[in-house]
Amino acid sequence: MTDKVLIVGGSGRIGSSVAADLVAHTKAEITITGRNSAAGEAVAQQLGSQVKFLTLDLAEKEKLRNAIASSDIVIHCAGPFHYRDAIVLKTCIEEGVNYLDVSDHRSFTIKALNYKSAAEQAGVTAIVNTGIFPGISNSMVRQGVEQLDEAEKIHLSYVVSGSGGAGITVMRTTFLGLQNPFESLINGQWETVKPYSDRETVVFPPPYGRTGVYWYDMPETFTLPDTFPVKTVITKFGSVPDFYNYLTWWVAKFWPPKVLKNTATIEFLSTVSHKMTNFTDRFSGIGVAIRSEVTGKKDGKIASFCSTLVHENTAISAGYGTGSIAELLLNGKLKKPGVWAVEQALPTDLFEQTMASRGVTIQGDWIN
Structure with missing residues (x-):
């Protein structure tokens, strides 16, 4: 059958x-x-x-x-x-x-x-x-953890070019992710983190290179500590072109929470962003990059295993x-x-x- x-x-x-x-x-x-x-x-x-x-x-x-x-x-x-x-x-x-x-x-x-x-x-x-993230990214982490005798820290970073080849629903997801602070495990303690805060420059493989990423609320922040006995899990996300990062950071930092939790606001931001990326996709592409770095101990010494993935189409x-x-x-x-x-x-x-x-x-x- x-x-x-x-x-x-x-x-x-x-x-x-x-x-x-x-x-x-x-x-x-x-x-x-x-x-x-x-x-x-x-x-x-x-x-x-x-x-x-x-x-x-x-x-x-x-x-x-x-x-x-x-x-x-x-x-x-x-x-x-x-x-x-x-x-x-x-x-x-x-x-x-x-x-x-x-x-x-x-x-x-x-x-x-x-x-x-x-x-x-x-x-x-x-x-x-x-x-892809979450998804393939989680398996990349597992792959890294298995390289070590003891894993202590996971640092996951993602970057997407423009729309990523996805529709307006993904835009809605991005802005919905700005609505609430979230808990992340840092040095063995659960700490409250603000979305799209603490910009960090991460080096991805070509064509991305040095790209800014920000804290972002992902399920990995609690499923990975539940799966692996680590003390820290960091999940950060960024966009290309970089001005999308600054626009998103500005919304997350300065727009009142009450406004961000309004359905009409999310729809407005999603629609505008979708129109913008439809234009910039022709220059930026619609690809994705993932970087997973797992730090711990190997043969009694501190060691880090890093894995990366790049694909030209995020949706695919x-x-x-x-x-x-x-x-x-x-x-x-x-x-x-x-x-x-x-x-x-x-x-x-x-x-x-x-x-x-x-x-x-x-x-x-x-x-x-």
């Missing part, structure tokens, strides 16, 4: 990238969903005969359940996840269907992880945060992250009942194999 994959929100930029990856690496029948039937049908047609479109709103609970029940795996790509409950995951557990998502916010991740016992009892493998690389795990679930190479962050579920050997099959190069080396 042919495997069946349901991609909720699959007609968007990230969801369609996941679908494209599955078309390239599996023979599954793929159903992508969305609320706009004309746009969704057009996306499905572009992706080819393996893909069909289903008009679906997440509020249509019975239609959602029927779609999930007829699938072998469900992939949730309908962000922003700041607004989402865990109804898709809950329904997957009830129907005994494996689950992945591209979630990128701590509030949703916490909701999902609360279903760990239920998923384990149901024999359902559910993995959250599976895109997110598709690789999620699609590769879906491929492993479908072919039976990965099975881990429960709800997990990606670094808790995906072994490094399988991560390296699937990235190599997609032509993704991860450079790793010891640094002084």
Whole structure:
């Protein structure tokens, strides 16, 4: 029988990238969903005969359940996840269907992880945060931790060119991430950090070089300490061109919290930013770079292992992250009942194999 994959929100930029990856690496029948039937049908047609479109709103609970029940795996790509409950995951557990998502916010991740016992009892493998960052970035950290005898500090930095090839939903996610301070583990203590603060210059591989990055609220800030016995986890994000960083920093620092928590404000900022990046993308590109540095001890000495990744299209690389795990679930190479962050579920050997099959190069080396 042919495997069946349901991609909720699959007609968007990230969801369609996941679908494209599955078309390239599996023979599954793929159903992508969305609320706009004309746009969704057009996306499905572009992706080819393996893909069909289903008009679906997440509020249509019975239609959602029927779609999930007829699938072998469900992939949730309908962000922003700041607004989402865990109804898709809950329904997957009830129907005994494996689950992945591209979630990128701590509030949703916490909701999902609360279903760990239920998923384990149901024999359902559910993995959250599976895109590019979080996602591939988490596996790069695991790869680094395994190089050391003892890991103490994780420093993750991300940079995206322009829009990253994603849609306006990603812009909304960026500005929603400015709304609240967040907790991060620093020197063994949980400290409150302001989003888009403490600019730091990090050296990425070409074409990025020295680029400014800022504190940013990511699920990795608490899933990585839960996975690895480290004392510090730093997650920082930046944009290219650099003036986007300064604009975002200015909004985060000087706009009143009440204003930033207004839905109309988020929509205004997202729309303006989307129009701006549509123009600057032709100059900046839409790529992504990740730098993971894990510091600890090796052979009794202090050591740091640094790994980096660069890809020319952020949305496509997110598709690789999620699609590769879906491929492993479908072919039976990965099975881990429960709800997990990606670094808790995906072994490094399988991560390296699937990235190599997609032509993704991860450079790793010891640094002084």
